[in-house]
C-alpha cells in the first residue's frame with residue numbers, strides 16, 4: 686500500500702489503472718497546499734514543477750508524521766502547462782480561463798508533470814514532458830468551453846480527458862502525464878523503490 690498525497694480525482698483514477706493499492710493523504714489546510722504552488726520570478730517551467738512536487742512531498746511527509754498513520758511510501762505529483770517560458774497554472778476565474786485558451790489557440794505548448802515518491806527514507810523523482818498542439822479556436826469555442834466549467838482546477842484551463850479533446854490536433858509524449866500522473870514514469874519509480 687502507498688499513500689497518494691493528492692486532491693486530484695484524475696491522479697486517483699490513473700493510479701487505480703496501474704493497480705497500485707493506495708490510501709489518500711489529504712492536506713488539512715487547502716489554502717496552505719495552494720500556496721505551495723507560487724511561481725518564483727523568472728523560474729523556468731521544468732524547475733518550477735519539480736520544486737513544487739518536492740514541496741508537496743515534504744508537506745505530505747509532515748502530515749503523515751503528525752497524524753500517526755502507519756508508515757508507507759508517499760507519492761505526489763504536479764502538472765504545469767508551459768507556453769515557451771511562460772507558466773500557465775490553474776485559472777483564477779472564467780476570464781482568466783478564456784485568456785489562457787486564447788494564448789493556447791493555434792499553438793504548441795508543453796505539459797510537464799513531475800512525480801516524487803518517498804520510500805524507505807529515500808526520495809525518487811521523475812518527470813514527463815509532452816507537447817500538445819491546439820487547433821485555432823474561435824471565440825465561440827472558447828465561450829462554450831468556459832461555460833462548461835471544465836477548466837476549473839486544471840493547469841492551462843483545459844482537460845485533455847474531457848471536451849478539450851476536440852481542440853487537440855496532436856500530442857507527443859504521455860497522455861497520462863498530460864492528465865496529471867505519467868504512468869510509465871510512476872511505475873518505474875515505484876519499482877525502483879520496491880513499492881510495487
Ligand SMILES: Cc1cn([C@H]2C[C@H](O)[C@@H](COP(=O)(O)OP(=O)(O)OP(=O)(O)O)O2)c(=O)[nH]c1=O
Nearest residue numbers: 691692693763764839840843844845863864865
Ligand atoms: C493539462 C491538464 C491538466 N489537468 C489537471 C491535472 C491536475 O489535477 C491539475 C493541475 O494541478 P496540480 O496542482 O498539478 O494538481 P491538483 O492541485 O489538482 O492536485 P494535488 O496538488 O492535490 O495533487 O490539472 C487535467 O486533468 N487534464 C489536462 O489535460
